[in-house]
Amino acid sequence: MEIKRGIPVSPGVAIGPALVLDTEWFRIPQRFIEGDHLADELQRLKHALGVAAEEARGHQQAVNSKLGRQYGAIFEAHALMIEDPSLSREIEGLVKDQGYAAEYAVSRVMRRYAKALESIDRGNFATRAADLFDIEKSILRHLLGHRREQIQQLKEAVIVLAHDLTPSETAALDQRKVHAFATEAGGRASHTAIMAGALEIPAVVGLGKFVTDVSGGDQVIVDGNRGVLILNPDEETIERYERTRTSFRTFESQLGKLRDLPAETRDGTRVPLLGNIEFPHEARHCLERGANGVGLYRTEFLYLGKQGDPTETEHFDAYMTVVQAMGNRPVVIRTLDLGADKFATAAEPVIHERNPFLGLRSVRLCLRNLTLFKTQMRAILRASAFGDVRIMFPMVSTLLELRHCKMILAEVKEDLEDEGIAFNRKLPVGTMIEVPSAAVMAEQLAREVQFFSIGTNDLIQYTLAADRTNENVASLYSPGDPAVLRLIDTVIKAAQKHGVDVNVCGEMSGEPIYTMLLLGMGLRQLSVTPHHIPEIKQIIRSVTLEEAVQVAQEALRLEAARDVNNYLREQTRRILPEAVMT
Ligand code: PEP
């Protein structure tokens, strides 16, 4: 049994067989063979090894003539390794003695070698491990051939383990079959993590190296509450986690009873809870959890699985699904936040930037591609004729940028007016505050909009210069950092002064330990991933405003993220112990 600790990004506990994905999304089943198939299996293995070695020699020839012998030598080394009798002896041994299917035996042996190399912390041994993966892949390709299983066509429940998953790969996971996932890379507010929340599957990211320690079919546990992955758990651990899973479900179903009760403090202050969504069908998740509206609709997910840019009709249809489902509740549609780790447009499919998070992202990209921007604005305005639609601009970093966005919106309104198309002329306009410059200039921005939404996912990364997707700087990336709290405080005060609505829509607002703090700092509205709504509501219903103000005052006095988080954890444990798992 091996226990790995990472970053919990989607709650829940899952126990089941691992499906290990490599970069080619191979699936290596833990399969055993019958004794009378042994000879055939050994023959199959021999054939695959032979073809893989031949292939490596072919690559060697091609590279020799294209780039020179020193590069071709890499593939010669691959061929020599595949032909090494001690390698085939070891693999054959597992097939004969353990009854493993050839591909499972190959994977076990190659992963053992790779792990041994990775553990030698010197020179380029670790990068040599990558060569071993290449060799493994090549042999597996010949063994599995057309039988290579597709992740989209799973027949049984699995837990997906991978080095990393992109947001699109995550979105493509079939929730009915993938009961959890865990990755070596990733941060707490990466879009992959946000997708896990949208799919409502337990997930842990940023675990560091573990893929070489596990084979497909091995039993694993993912604890999305505490951020733990357990490989090959013993009986006692499995029993303990089965009990945890049951009590977590009981806790969730108790919270379900809060659905129709208001999010209101013990002394009667209402704090509407809105939902964050990525797909139109999630409007249903919001309603099931008793959301008071949609506070953030991330429209860039319209790009998922699409080659070209969405048409005006595609935008409009998606928005109408949400607007109609939400009735007269507010629906905040955020304009496209493309770029960085989220999808490319058809016009600018792959922009190679050295620092994509600091590059042509979001409104910066839309302002360079006005056709794209106006198409979306037309659809949002048209949908505004049917409900309480509001428009919000992401990643605004200067006042002039916001004015530019509003100017384009005014042009689109004029066009619709000329065409006699209905829309809400008073469509509320808001901006996200997720760049430190916007937080600092909140007073000036407040004069231009009806509402603010504080995007802590980005605000934290830009304030602390810590990439939200990078597990290596995850310890710096904390919502409780005093610098972040001071910026949030500035924004709330500016909003209050100018009578502008303000909420937080970053992942921070769905983390129970920050609820009292945010209330105490003056927020009267939060926008969270739908499945967090009941828990956050429970906390709101358990405190008085006065208690929350005291907690916020104390937290703002502290000078280190660690102290703030420990203090808040303690205060939250006092109110709702089940909400604080670690
Ligand atoms: C944020 O940055 O907090 C936010 C809500 O936007 P996104 O996560 O889509 O970047």
Ligand code: MG
């Ligand atoms: Mg953001």
